[in-house]
Amino acid sequence: MSYDPLQEAPVQTDIALLSDLWKGLADAEETVHRAVAAAVAHPEVKPPPDAELSVALADDAEVKRLNRDYRAKDKPTNVLSFPATHGPMLGDVIIAYETLVKEAADEDIAVSDHLTHLTIHGLLHLLGYDHETEAEAVTMERIETEVLASLGIKDPHATGRIMPDGPHA
Incomplete structure (x- = not known):
């Protein structure tokens, strides 16, 4: 890769x-x-220029509530992304x-390393990437893998690994 x-x-x-x-994960914000x-x-x-992002570091109870209220799924998940409707704000990653x-x-x-992956995954969703189709998943996973590799983190998409939004094959 040629990016820093x-x-x-x-x-x-x-x-x-x-x-x-x-608070038990001292370097979470960094x-x-x-x-x-x-x-x-x-x-x-x-x-986009002047983009803003909100990241909420929550617990399972809060994520379960949001997942239930906004996605009709009454269970916690690892990461949620809520796009903003206007302005420089991209949205929220929880x-x-x-x-x-x-996980x-x-x-x-x-x-x-997993926090890094979930943050990247949530941000990519806010920027329009998705994994609803095979083609979308291949693109999104490739970008995640390349970004993680640039940080020295191994490929989370290896067979059987737990992925954002639940297990993927």
């Missing part, structure tokens, strides 16, 4: 700690900022602590 993932991110990122559980910077440094990821930690343990990966 550590360059200053052109996306203003505000992080809200919605659960005290996140990890989110680094993930956003790496994602927007990728040549195919083009946020990450569930307990689900993040459980990382199940897959024997560092919690910070």
